[in-house]
Amino acid sequence: MNRIENVSRRGFLQGVVSTGAFVLGAQFVPEALCATPSEKVAAPFGPAGYPAGDPVGATAFHPNVFVGLEPDGTVVIVAHRSEMGTGSRTSLPRIVADEMEADWSRVRIVQAIGDAKYGGQDTDGSHSVRSFFDDMRQCGAAARVMLVQAAARQWNVPVTECEASPRPHVVVHRPTGRTIGYGELAATAARLPVPAKDSLQLKPRSEWRYIGQDAAIYDLEEICTGKAGYGMDAHLDGMLYASVEHPPVLGGRVDSLDDSEALKVPGVRQTAAIDPFKPPHAFQPLGGVAVIADNTWAAFQGRKKLKIRWNNGDNASFNSESYRKELEQTVRQPCKVAWNRGDVDAEFAKGGKTLEAGYYVPLLAHASMEPPVAVADYRDGRVEAWAPVQDPQSVQDTVGKVLGIPKENVICHVTLLGGAFGRKSKPDFVAEAAALSKKTGRPVKVVWTREDDIRFDYYHTVAATYMKATLGSNGMPTAWLQRSAFPPIGSTFELNNTYGSGGELGMGWTDTPFVIPNFRAENGPAVAHVRIGWLRSVANIYHAFAVQSFAAELAHAAGRDQLEYLLALIGPDRVIDKEDLGADYDNMGADYKDYPVDTARLSRVTQLAAEQAGWGKRRLGAGQGIGIAAHRSFVTYVATAVQVEMDKQGKVHIGRVDTAVDTGTVVSPDSVRNQMEGAAVFAASLTKYGEITATNGAINQGNFQDYPMCRINEAPREIHVHIVESDAPPAGVGEPAVPPFAPALCNAIFMATGKRVRELPLTRSGLA
Amino acid sequence: MIRLKVNGVARSFSGDPQMPLMWYLRDELGLTGTKFGCGVGLCGSCTVHQNGTAVRACMTPMSAVAGAQVVTIEGLGSGHAGGLHPVQKAWVAHNVPQCGYCQAGQIMQAAALLKSTPHPSDADIDQGMAGNICRCGTYQRIRAAIKAAAGEAV
Numbered sequence: 001m002n003r004i005e006n007v008s009r010r011g012f013l014q015g016v017v018s019t020g021a022f023v024l025g026a027q028f029v030p031e032a033l034c035a036t037p038s039e040k041v042a043a044p045f046g047p048a049g050y051p052a053g054d055p056v057g058a059t060a061f062h063p064n065v066f067v068g069l070e071p072d073g074t075v076v077i078v079a080h081r082s083e084m085g086t087g088s089r090t091s092l093p094r095i096v097a098d099e100m101e102a103d104w105s106r107v108r109i110v111q112a113i114g115d116a117k118y119g120g121q122d123t124d125g126s127h128s129v130r131s132f133f134d135d136m137r138q139c140g141a142a143a144r145v146m147l148v149q150a151a152a153r154q155w156n157v158p159v160t161e162c163e164a165s166p167r168p169h170v171v172v173h174r175p176t177g178r179t180i181g182y183g184e185l186a187a188t189a190a191r192l193p194v195p196a197k198d199s200l201q202l203k204p205r206s207e208w209r210y211i212g213q214d215a216a217i218y219d220l221e222e223i224c225t226g227k228a229g230y231g232m233d234a235h236l237d238g239m240l241y242a243s244v245e246h247p248p249v250l251g252g253r254v255d256s257l258d259d260s261e262a263l264k265v266p267g268v269r270q271t272a273a274i275d276p277f278k279p280p281h282a283f284q285p286l287g288g289v290a291v292i293a294d295n296t297w298a299a300f301q302g303r304k305k306l307k308i309r310w311n312n313g314d315n316a317s318f319n320s321e322s323y324r325k326e327l328e329q330t331v332r333q334p335c336k337v338a339w340n341r342g343d344v345d346a347e348f349a350k351g352g353k354t355l356e357a358g359y360y361v362p363l364l365a366h367a368s369m370e371p372p373v374a375v376a377d378y379r380d381g382r383v384e385a386w387a388p389v390q391d392p393q394s395v396q397d398t399v400g401k402v403l404g405i406p407k408e409n410v411i412c413h414v415t416l417l418g419g420a421f422g423r424k425s426k427p428d429f430v431a432e433a434a435a436l437s438k439k440t441g442r443p444v445k446v447v448w449t450r451e452d453d454i455r456f457d458y459y460h461t462v463a464a465t466y467m468k469a470t471l472g473s474n475g476m477p478t479a480w481l482q483r484s485a486f487p488p489i490g491s492t493f494e495l496n497n498t499y500g501s502g503g504e505l506g507m508g509w510t511d512t513p514f515v516i517p518n519f520r521a522e523n524g525p526a527v528a529h530v531r532i533g534w535l536r537s538v539a540n541i542y543h544a545f546a547v548q549s550f551a552a553e554l555a556h557a558a559g560r561d562q563l564e565y566l567l568a569l570i571g572p573d574r575v576i577d578k579e580d581l582g583a584d585y586d587n588m589g590a591d592y593k594d595y596p597v598d599t600a601r602l603s604r605v606t607q608l609a610a611e612q613a614g615w616g617k618r619r620l621g622a623g624q625g626i627g628i629a630a631h632r633s634f635v636t637y638v639a640t641a642v643q644v645e646m647d648k649q650g651k652v653h654i655g656r657v658d659t660a661v662d663t664g665t666v667v668s669p670d671s672v673r674n675q676m677e678g679a680a681v682f683a684a685s686l687t688k689y690g691e692i693t694a695t696n697g698a699i700n701q702g703n704f705q706d707y708p709m710c711r712i713n714e715a716p717r718e719i720h721v722h723i724v725e726s727d728a729p730p731a732g733v734g735e736p737a738v739p740p741f742a743p744a745l746c747n748a749i750f751m752a753t754g755k756r757v758r759e760l761p762l763t764r765s766g767l768a
Numbered sequence: 769m770i771r772l773k774v775n776g777v778a779r780s781f782s783g784d785p786q787m788p789l790m791w792y793l794r795d796e797l798g799l800t801g802t803k804f805g806c807g808v809g810l811c812g813s814c815t816v817h818q819n820g821t822a823v824r825a826c827m828t829p830m831s832a833v834a835g836a837q838v839v840t841i842e843g844l845g846s847g848h849a850g851g852l853h854p855v856q857k858a859w860v861a862h863n864v865p866q867c868g869y870c871q872a873g874q875i876m877q878a879a880a881l882l883k884s885t886p887h888p889s890d891a892d893i894d895q896g897m898a899g900n901i902c903r904c905g906t907y908q909r910i911r912a913a914i915k916a917a918a919g920e921a922v
Contacts, residue, residue, distance in 0.1 A: 083867075084867055085865075085866035085867030085868070085904045086866070087866070214863075216860065216863050217863065217865065219868065220860055220863065220865065221852075221860055223865045223868035223871055223872075224852070224856045224859045224860055224864075224865070224868075224871060224872075224875060225801070225841065225842065225844075225845060225851075225852070225856065226799075226800070226801020226802070226840065226841030226842045226872045227801065227842070228868055229800075230800075230803075230869060232800070232803065232804060232869075233794075233800035235798065235800075241795070266783075266784060267783075267784070295787075295791055295795040295796070296791050296794070296795055296804075297784070297787045297788065297791040297795070298784070300807075301784075367903060368867070368869075368903055369803070369805050369811065369813055369867065369869040369870045369901065369902070369903045369904075370803070370805075370867075370869045371804070371805075416867070416868070417867060418803070418867050418868070418869025418870075419867040419869055419903050419904060420867075421903075447804070449807055450805065450806040450807060450808075450811075670863055674863070674866055674906070674909075675866075677905060677906070677908050677909070678866055678904045678905035678906065679905070680905065681902075681904075681905025681906075681907060682903070682904075682905050685905075703806055703807075703808055703810060704806055704810040704811055704901060705808075705810060709901060709903060710905070710907075711897075711898045711899075711900075711901060711907075712893065712894055712897045712898055712900070712902075712907040712910065712911065713894035713895075713897075713898050715905065715907045715908075718908070719908055
């Protein structure tokens with residue numbers, strides 16, 4: 001944070017708070033980047049008389065406003081990150097409220113629109129709390145100090161005699177015991193200067209009021225009563241509904257179109273072409289033909305009547321089965337060295353017990369419960385959009401480019417997100433709505449079907465890995481070689497991009513924290529034939545699957561217990577030098593001195609998960625097994641122990657899961673538990689069932705019957721979450737419990753059956 | 769003309785009788801608590817009650833609800849203390865939702881389950897709730913909330 005300003009009398013929250021409110025703005029970016037204020041806009045929810053939603057537009061046009069105080073005592077806090085189910089819309093404001101000594105029940109949260117003045121808003125990478133913890137605290141502390149000063153001024157007593165605690169939302173005059181509510185201080189505080197940042201005294205941890213305490217998510221009751229506003233629920237008067245037939249193959253174009261039957265469907269008004277993208281595709285719409293109608297159903301029905309002949313283009317050569325063989329051949333040959341320590345070749349040449357294994361993880365789809373959807377209204381060179389997006393600023397960029405208007409003319413309101421998992425960082429669907437609104441002159445809602453969602457995703461990439469190690473006399477590896485090949489995320493943004501980036505390779509590949517004297521990580525080229533994107537925990541999925549499975553294979557070869565061997569691989573407690581983690585190691589953007597790789601923390605979660613699971617203490621019957629895996633990602637340490645039982649048909653049933661997590665300081669323990677529980681289910685789905693395949697460039701799956709996910713009877717039966725108490729800085733929560741799950745499950749299956757799973761999903765080997 | 773009651777309010781519909789109830793509720797009545805998830809009855813996000821029974825609104829044509837009493841998530845709590853059905857109260861108490869998108873369907877399904885099976889076993893819950901997908905993976909809390917609401921729900 002650069003500085004905090006008192007903006008009470010500058011009208012920045014006009015329309016959101018009253019003129020007498022006390023408002024602090026936190027300046028996160030240089031002023032030059034701040035957008036100019038524009039007028040207030042209407043909110044989108046309301047055909048059935050539901051609350052009109054937060055007047056989001058009004059707030060977000062003003063620079064960096066995070067906290068306001070009404071004369072009636074209501075505290076208004078702006079959420080500038082998107083809420084997709086991880087709870088950040090609740091957690092971040094609670095950090096402010098804690099330092100401010102505000103009464104949480106009197107806090108109102110207002111969702112920000114997309115604007116560069118907020119700094120990066122892309123809600124991914126599990127860093128909302130990590131990146132804004134300190135800023136939120138300082139903002140809350142400044143407000144508290146100013147309210148105390150305001151009370152002293154109103155009472156005409158020394159400020160040293162006044163304090164804000166212990167009762168929330170009041171200032172007390174210690175000598176007399178008299179109190180005054182925050183609301184009554186708003187007008188005075190609004191005229192005070194902001195204290196210097198280095199004069200602010202943050203509350204000691206022992207006095208935290210909300211941080212570390214469980215809390216219901218802010219939107220809980222609205223969600224449970226059907227009133228919460230998702231993108232799917234956005235509505236503008238006079239809007240039309242559109243459904244888009246996309247080219248079945250990436251890069252395909254319409255050869256010929258016959259829409260005569262579609263136009264006969266009652267309620268269908270017109271069809272409209274959407275331009276194909278100009279490579280690289282990035283976030284541009286895929287192109288195709290939209291059917292525009294009076295309601296969603298009519299648009300869907302009309303679409304079924306379209307007769308389109310496609311020119312499928314070069315990617316029609318893509319078949320996922322043969323492509324897999326190419327990838328597997330790539331990693332059997334020397335590849336580009338991503339990171340090297342010692343000399344693995346010399347060690348391999350010495351002979352000794354050597355193991356090799358290849359692992360495979362297919363393409364995966366996000367399949368959030370809410371398919372992509374957006375409402376856009378184009379008028380006079382300006383677009384206003386309502387959408388469930390992780391990155392409203394990328395909506396501004398993308399819509400601006402697609403329509404040829406300045407991005408400042410694109411206003412993006414962020415609704416609640418019905419799941420996202422990385423998909424909704426890519427706003428192609430919002431650009432479709434904007435383009436169609438421009439063509440029709442009416443507000444347009446674009447609704448993707450589930451089939452559209454699964455067939456036209458930005459897929460989690462397919463990856464083949466190859467592992468080789470040689471064991472010394474004590475059974476520990478003296479040399480370890482690992483190679484991967486996967487179409488990289490960079491292929492979405494750059495033509496001919498075929499190698500993993502430092503970011504991808506730093507997700508569990510170059511930073512493998514094992515004690516191995518000779519270690520080499522390599523990466524081979526892979527050409528993308530579908531859109532590649534990021535999915536919850538990204539490259540960690542296939543890296544952890546290979547590394548943690550192979551570690552268990554070595555344990556077995558060495559005749560040792562899997563847990564004991566894993567702890568020996570992690571080795572003595574130490575902080576690893578950043579220079580030993582890869583040349584381009586970016587540590588997810590976290591300062592390495594605050595967030596180093598600390599093997600003590602990795603060992604501790606491993607031991608904790610094992611202990612809680614009763615590792616080695618429980619007698620396992622025939623067909624039962626337990627497995628464990630540990631992985632650091634998003635600067636958080638997670639270990640998961642999974643217990644399984646095989647049924648008579650040889651299918652796996654996941655019983656108890658113990659997940660231990662060290663994510664530093666925790667703002668909301670219940671949110672952490674919820675994310676750990678959810679990650680186990682998400683990862684169980686991808687391990688058991690997750691697979692996207694393609695034939696002649698077109699995706700074979702389309703809905704939950706062929707892209708299944710765990711249902712309540714297929715999910716892990718019990719998930720126990722164990723949070724390590726820590727005063728380290730806060731780290732990531734949403735993603736890091738996904739990567740260790742698949743290898744832990746497969747390690748358990750190995751114990752139960754003696755079968756080593758090297759390819760996902762388990763349906764491929766008849767185990768699910 | 770199809771006549772029905774939605775959350776106790778008399779309604780009439782004269783459009784395409786094949787239109788699924790879900791789109792009528794969402795696009796025509798603005799009752800957007802009923803969610804579109806898959807369109808083919810595989811995920812349960814659109815679950816509503818038709819004459820007290822849980823149905824998938826995405827697979828229920830308007831022709832099938834002529835004369836029916838339809839209750840959606842917006843009407844579920846009507847007549848209950850605080851405007852919340854015991855299942856909704858249990859969902860709140862267990863902080864069940866993450867993204868929340870599927871939860872209206874989960875709640876409607878759970879309410880119907882408890883009506884027919886007031887004290888469900890784990891196997892009953894598995895069977896009763898297996899048609900509802902939660903991509904965020906809140907099943908453990910859903911199970912706990914159903915057990916908490918058991919016996920109280922009507």
